[in-house]
Amino acid sequence: MNTTLPSRLSAADAxxxxxxxxxxxxxxxxxxxxxxxxxxAVNRLLAGARRAEPRQPAPAFTREPIRPPLRAQGDxxxxxxALRQLRADTVALAGWWLxxxxxxxxxxxxxxxxxxHNHFATxxxxxxxxxxxxxxxxLLRRHALGSFRELLHGVxxxxxxxxYLDGAANRAESPNExxxxxxxxxxxxxxxxxxxxDIKEAARAFSGWAVDxxxxxxxxxxxxxxxxxxxxxxxxxxxxxxxxxxxxxDQPAAPRFxxxxxxxxxxxxxxxxxxxxxxxxxxxxxxxxxxxxLRELLLSPAFWAPQNRAxxxxxxVELAVGTLRQFEIELDNAQALVGVTARQGQMLFSxxxxxxxxxxxxxxxxTTLLDRKRFTERLFRAVEQPRMxxxxxxxxxxxxxxxxxxxxxxxxxxxxxxxxxxxxxxxLVEAVLATAPVHPVPAGTVGLSYxxxxxxDPAFQLK
Amino acid sequence: xxxxxLLSLGGLAFPALSWAQAxxxxxxxxxxxxELKGGNDGLNTVVPYAHPAYAQLRPSLALKADEVLRLxxxxxxxxxxxxxxxxxxxxxxxxxxxxxxxxPNLSHFRxxxxxxxxxxxxxxxxxxxxxxxxxxxxxxxARFTTEGVAIGSASLGALAGANAVSLTNPEAFxxxxxxxxxxxxxxxxxxEHVLRVESGVLQxxxxxxxxxxGAMNTEFPTHNFGQAVRATxxxxxxxxxxxxxxxxxxxxxxxxxxxxxxATHANLLKQLAEGLAALKAGxxxxxxxxxxxxxxxxxxxxxxxxxxxxxxxHGTAAPHFVMGGSVRGGRFVGxxxxxxxxxxxxxxxxxxxxxxxxxxxxxxxWGVNPETxxxxxFDLLPFLEV
Numbered sequence: 001m002n003t004t005l006p007s008r009l010s011a012a013d014a015x016x017x018x019x020x021x022x023x024x025x026x027x028x029x030x031x032x033x034x035x036x037x038x039x040x041a042v043n044r045l046l047a048g049a050r051r052a053e054p055r056q057p058a059p060a061f062t063r064e065p066i067r068p069p070l071r072a073q074g075d076x077x078x079x080x081x082a083l084r085q086l087r088a089d090t091v092a093l094a095g096w097w098l099x100x101x102x103x104x105x106x107x108x109x110x111x112x113x114x115x116x117h118n119h120f121a122t123x124x125x126x127x128x129x130x131x132x133x134x135x136x137x138x139l140l141r142r143h144a145l146g147s148f149r150e151l152l153h154g155v156x157x158x159x160x161x162x163x164y165l166d167g168a169a170n171r172a173e174s175p176n177e178x179x180x181x182x183x184x185x186x187x188x189x190x191x192x193x194x195x196x197x198d199i200k201e202a203a204r205a206f207s208g209w210a211v212d213x214x215x216x217x218x219x220x221x222x223x224x225x226x227x228x229x230x231x232x233x234x235x236x237x238x239x240x241x242x243x244x245x246x247x248x249x250d251q252p253a254a255p256r257f258x259x260x261x262x263x264x265x266x267x268x269x270x271x272x273x274x275x276x277x278x279x280x281x282x283x284x285x286x287x288x289x290x291x292x293x294l295r296e297l298l299l300s301p302a303f304w305a306p307q308n309r310a311x312x313x314x315x316x317v318e319l320a321v322g323t324l325r326q327f328e329i330e331l332d333n334a335q336a337l338v339g340v341t342a343r344q345g346q347m348l349f350s351x352x353x354x355x356x357x358x359x360x361x362x363x364x365x366x367t368t369l370l371d372r373k374r375f376t377e378r379l380f381r382a383v384e385q386p387r388m389x390x391x392x393x394x395x396x397x398x399x400x401x402x403x404x405x406x407x408x409x410x411x412x413x414x415x416x417x418x419x420x421x422x423x424x425x426x427x428l429v430e431a432v433l434a435t436a437p438v439h440p441v442p443a444g445t446v447g448l449s450y451x452x453x454x455x456x457d458p459a460f461q462l463k
Numbered sequence: 464x465x466x467x468x469l470l471s472l473g474g475l476a477f478p479a480l481s482w483a484q485a486x487x488x489x490x491x492x493x494x495x496x497x498e499l500k501g502g503n504d505g506l507n508t509v510v511p512y513a514h515p516a517y518a519q520l521r522p523s524l525a526l527k528a529d530e531v532l533r534l535x536x537x538x539x540x541x542x543x544x545x546x547x548x549x550x551x552x553x554x555x556x557x558x559x560x561x562x563x564x565x566x567p568n569l570s571h572f573r574x575x576x577x578x579x580x581x582x583x584x585x586x587x588x589x590x591x592x593x594x595x596x597x598x599x600x601x602x603x604x605a606r607f608t609t610e611g612v613a614i615g616s617a618s619l620g621a622l623a624g625a626n627a628v629s630l631t632n633p634e635a636f637x638x639x640x641x642x643x644x645x646x647x648x649x650x651x652x653x654x655e656h657v658l659r660v661e662s663g664v665l666q667x668x669x670x671x672x673x674x675x676x677g678a679m680n681t682e683f684p685t686h687n688f689g690q691a692v693r694a695t696x697x698x699x700x701x702x703x704x705x706x707x708x709x710x711x712x713x714x715x716x717x718x719x720x721x722x723x724x725x726a727t728h729a730n731l732l733k734q735l736a737e738g739l740a741a742l743k744a745g746x747x748x749x750x751x752x753x754x755x756x757x758x759x760x761x762x763x764x765x766x767x768x769x770x771x772x773x774x775x776x777h778g779t780a781a782p783h784f785v786m787g788g789s790v791r792g793g794r795f796v797g798x799x800x801x802x803x804x805x806x807x808x809x810x811x812x813x814x815x816x817x818x819x820x821x822x823x824x825x826x827x828x829w830g831v832n833p834e835t836x837x838x839x840x841f842d843l844l845p846f847l848e849v
Contacts, residue, residue, distance in 0.1 A: 166721045166772060174771030178721045181777070185570055196569065196808050269652065311651045345617050353501075353717070355572050358618075361656040365617050366628035366636070366664045369657065373642040438646050438658070456642055458657045 005038045005304050012430065014041070016309055019434060019463045020266050021045055021298070022107030024314075024322035027411060027431045042298045045108050046291050050145050052109030054100050059092040062134045066216045070128050089130035094348035095335035097137070101321040102331060112144035112290070113137065114317065115265055117348070120155045120187060121356035122164045124349045129160065132216055133349045136160040148258060149288040152187065152245055157218040159211045165354065168211040172226035175203035182354045184248060193253040194233060201230040205244035249288070255280035259293050267297055268308040269360055275300055310435035310462040313363050316344035318463065319372055323379060323455065324401070326432070328408055332400030344371045364461060373456050380452035405448055416447040433459045489830045490605030493699055495711045495742065495757040496621060499735070501719035502571065505764035505781025505811075507728060508544070509558055513537050516767075516802040524724060524769040534558070538799065543732035546740040547784070554793035555743075556786040557846045559820060561800045563780035563813025567763065571719070571777070574762035579621045581821050581837045592821050592836055593710050594624030599831040601709065608670025609663065611710040612698060615691040620712050627710070628660075628667045631691075633698055640668030670705050671698065681745040688715040688738040696745030699755075709829075718761065722772035735759075739786065753788035756828055756847070760817070767805055779806070780813035783820070789848045796846050819844050 006013050014033040018025035025033075033041055070086070073079040101110045117140055124133050136158050143151035155161050156179075162168040165179035180202035184194045208225025209218055230239050232247050239247060248254060259280045263271040279300070283293040302308055314322060320337050323329070331337070341347065345368050351357055364372075383403035405416040412431060413424035420428055428450065429437060437457045445453055454460065507524065510531045511517045518525040531539030532548060538558075540547065550556035566584040568574045577584060581592035597610055611627030613619050619627055630636040643665055648658040679700065683693035691713045698708055715735055720727055739757065746752040764781030780800050786792065800811035822833035822841040827849055834840060 166774070169722045169770075169772035169774075171771050176721055176770050176772050176774070177776045181569070185572075191568075191570055191573055200808075307651075311653050313653050313657075352617075353571065353719075361653065362618060364657055364660050365613075365619065366660055366667070367630050368617060369660050370636070370639040370642060370664065374639060377642060435650075435654070438650075438654075439644055458646065458654060458661060461657050462653055 005299065005301060007037065009034050009036050009038065009041055013038075013304065015430070016304075016434070017041060017045075017298070018107075019322075020303075020312070022111060022325075023101060023318055024326035024463070026326055026328045027408070028328070029325075030431075038304070039299060042295055045106075045298075046145065046295060048106040049108035049112065050291065052104065052106040055103055056096065056099060058134060059089065059096050061089045061092065062131055064131070066131055066214065067129065069213045086124070086128060086130055090124050090133070090349055091335060091338050093130055093134055093137075094338045095333070097348055098317070098321060098337045098341070099331070099334035101317065102324050102334060107325075109141070109144060113141045115262075116140040116144060116151065118351065118356035118359075119261065120151075120161065121351040121354050122158075122160050122349075123351055123353075127160045127163050129163075129216070130349075132160040132163075135216060137349075143290075145289075145291040145294070147288050148283075148290050149246075149249060151290075152249070153242060155187070156183070156206075156241055156245060157209065159213075159216050159218055162209055162211050162218055167206060167209050170203060170207045170209065171224040172204070172207045173224075175200070175207050175226070177203045179203075180206055183245070186355055188245075188248045188257065189251055189253045190257045193251060193257075197231075198233055201232045201239075202244050202248075204228070204230050205232065205239040206241045209241065252280075255284040255288075255293075258290075259283055259297070262290075262293055262297055264360070266294070267300070267303050268311050272302055275302055310459070312463050313360055313461055314463050315357065315359060315363060316341040316346040316368070316372070317348070319344070319461070320375065322463075323376055327403060327451070329379070329383065330402045336400065340371075340375050344368045344375070369461075372461065376455035376460070377452060380448055380455060384448045384452065403448075409447070414447070414450075419444060419446050420450060428454065433457065434462045435459050488604070489601070489828065490607075490709065491707060491754055492709065492828060493707075493711070493746070493751055493755040494709060494824065494828065495695060495713065495755065497735075497739070497757065497759045498575075498616075498620060498712065498714045498716075499718050499731075499759055499761035500616075500714050500716035501761075502574075502763045502765055502777060503716070503718040503731075503761040503781060504720060504724065504728060504775055504778075506767060507724075508541055508732065509534075509560070509782040510539050510541060511537060511799060511802060512539050514802050520768040520802065522769070523773055524775070535795075538795065541729070541732050543729045544736045546736040547786075550740075550743060550786055551793055555788060555790055556784060557790050557792045558795050559783045559785060559815065559844060559846065560795055560797040561780045561811070561814030562760075562783055562797075562817045562820065563763070563811070564816055564818070565813075567779040567810070567813070569763065569777040569779075569808070569810075571762055575620070578760060578762055578817060579623065581818050583838075590624030591619065591621040593621045593627075595836045595838075596825050596829055596831055597625050599825070599835040601829050601831055604829075605709070606706045608702060608706040608708055609667035610708075611712060612667070612695075612708050613712040614694050615687055616712070616714040620714075622710060622712050625710075626663055626666065628663050631694065633671055633694055633701070636664075637668045637672050640664050671701065673701065673705075679745060679748055681741060681748050683741045683745065684734065684737045686734050686738075688713065688734050689741060691715075692738045692742045692745065695742065696749055699746060699751045700749035703750075716761075720765070720774050721770065721776060722774035724769075724774040739784075743786070756785065756787040756789065756824070758820070758824070759784045760820075764811060766809060767802060767811055768809055779808075779810040781811075785820075785846050791846055791848055796844050815844065816841055823847065 011034045014030045070082050073082050139154050166176045167179040170176040181199045185191050204226040208221050210221050212219050235247050259276050260271040279296040286292040320340050412427040414420040432454045437459050441453045512528040512531045530542050533539040579591050580588035582588045610625040611622035613629040643661045683689045695711045746755045765775035765778040798814040818837040819841045822837045823843040825831050825833035825836040827847045
């Protein structure tokens with residue numbers, strides 16, 4: 001393995017860093033970061049993401065009074081209407097978030113919110129409360145690069161999570177194990193780091209929480225809490241929910257588990273235990289600061305090693321948002337993207353189960369791959385419409401997209417109405433693909449069709 | 464006039480005999496795996512209604528003895544499963560009792576991995592058990608259109624590692640395959656994966672292209688599972704004279720009923736039974752029922768005792784259904800786990816290993832060596848005529 005970091009970022013280095021920590025960068029973004037020292041660039045990324053605020057207000061429904069639960073609706077029609085509203089609200093929320101991802105000057109903040117949404121996967125399908133999903137989303141945003149410990153405690157009493165993993169139905173008399181199991185398996189320790197008995201004891205510690213659906217707040221009901229002694233992960237005490245979470249975080253497996261997951265998100269599919277271990281130590285010593293762990297990973301030689309480039313697969317959200325950002329394609333309304341990513345297997349606020357989207361090669365099946373290719377093909381066909389009649393202005397397209405091709409192509413030495421020459425071809429590859437293309441673009445392919453052909457190359461799926 | 468036209472004209476039931484020749488080759492057979500996602504509650508599916516412990520363990524969840532569809536003096540089906548009764552009576556449906564494995568893992572994700580890869584609880588394998596059957600000789604027995612089709616789920620499950628594809632709509636799949644170009648598979652693991660999927664798409668699209676099945680007369684339920692069943696039947700019907708698709712993987716659920724189980728479960732089982740009944744009708748119409756085997760499975764059953772939320776937590780052993788023209792049906796295979804003898808987690812103790820099911824399929828259905836498929840020697844289960 002390459003053991004050194006670049007002293008200054010080349011264009012390819014900048015592209016790698018921005019592609020991994022954000023969505024795909026445009027050539028303009030790349031040139032703004034090239035030339036920085038790696039620690040300068042990483043510090044700037046983290047500082048920007050810590051300060052990030054959404055650019056647009058969230059959909060109006062998030063500020064309305066909490067909606068009554070679906071089952072409180074009197075008759076079938078009212079229930080149907082409430083269900084329709086729930087779907088519309090969820091799509092509006094997902095569309096808003098995708099638009100933020102498209103426009104954000106600090107895309108790492110959005111990537112981290114998405115990372116935690118996948119880690120603490122919670123689905124609106126069971127929660128059935130779009131406002132509740134937004135409240136959870138704010139929690140994830142607030143702690144996205146801060147203390148993982150605070151985030152975990154917050155999630156454990158987040159109403160959406162209490163409903164999703166049946167924490168709200170966990171009573172002393174007969175505990176419901178759902179949250180207790182998943183919090184150890186998926187949120188803190190990983191499989192094999194606890195016993196079935198630990199799950200039972202943890203379920204007792206978590207008993208007594210309920211959700212006040214009118215106020216959308218977690219409430220502790222002391223009479224439904226098991227106040228007895230518990231033995232959890234070798235420790236004995238009268239643990240309540242917070243104490244049980246801290247017992248879990250005391251396990252050496254906990255920081256390793258989170259750092260390994262960050263590794264798989266940002267570095268490569270297989271974490272290197274030798275690097276994970278010291279990063280995990282720093283992570284814990286820092287008071288569980290996610291930004292500290294992430295900084296260590298991004299400044300590790302493994303992140304920059306040539307053999308770890310183009311080894312990850314874009315998620316559907318990264319593919320959709322990344323393609324728009326990469327080509328500086330503007331979008332009227334990101335709601336259309338909600339359906340696009342859903343068909344490719346990633347409906348925001350609706351992960352398949354509590355393990356979240358498995359990712360990596362699981363993103364690519366024959367069904368989803370064809371959908372991914374269909375997306376970029378349609379996108380480019382939409383912007384390819386005869387530009388001659390339109391003059392040099394922005395062009396309307398099928399997705400409500402606009403692409404001003406000439407200023408994008410020109411700095412790379414290419415033109416919308418010409419086949420790129422050899423030098424321009426090299427620059428286009430560097431701007432569009434994380435690695436060499438599998439197929440050469442057929443001779444005679446002109447301008448935007450050239451970009452469309454590149455987006456259909458298998459290498460376009462990689463980052 | 465071919466058989467399909469005959470059927471659509473007359474709706475006649477053909478005698479099994481005329482298909483005995485077609486079914487003679489293991490390669491012409493169709494296996495349909497139906498995954499009940501999330502862990503189906505076996506005790507409320509095949510109900511030990513006469514056992515006193517059943518009602519005691521489940522004060523509000525137990526089905527009443529007079530609502531279950533009694534199959535014998537001890538066991539009956541959930542009332543939602545009524546559409547399966549005709550198959551039971553025709554002896555085309557058997558119930559395998561107590562399927563599980565030693566040292567059960569109650570994690571959804573790990574447990575389904577164990578079922579999909581047919582691994583021991585302590586070993587981690589990458590390939591699905593179907594892929595191992597392919598390399599054990601099934602692949603050599605025919606030039607399949609594609610080695611498996613997963614419908615309605617992104618993951619290939621037991622088909623992982625085989626040359627298989629996932630799709631939702633066969634016609635759309637064939638049309639969209641034009642976006643893929645042939646390439647030599649090489650590169651890092653991620654790129655190789657993409658290229659392997661592309662090559663699978665090209666091969667499958669070639670075999671699925673053509674007039675296809677056209678419209679079928681069978682009516683399929685409109686829910687997702689019913690539509691997956693429709694796609695399965697269309698592909699089977701369209702494969703006449705082609706390589707064929709030996710394995711289908713369908714999913715239904717989620718059966719993860721930690722709370723308020725009664726209504727959810729009833730609805731899921733209703734959809735399941737409607738889908739399976741339509742699957743039979745469609746496969747009969749396609750002329751494939753005699754050479755088809757349909758198997759349900761799930762990562763685990765659920766806890767014997769209900770929890771306080773009117774649901775059930777993660778359990779272990781569960782019964783499963785096998786059906787098809789070659790099934791020795793109308794009977795139970797194996798032993799019901801004892802409700803009076805639960806394990807340390809208060810879960811049922813399995814009485815049959817799920818790998819016995821796979822070994823039986825490997826040996827009797829495909830004629831390949833079961834030991835390479837399930838990595839060990841397991842007694843076969845007597846549920847097949849073939």
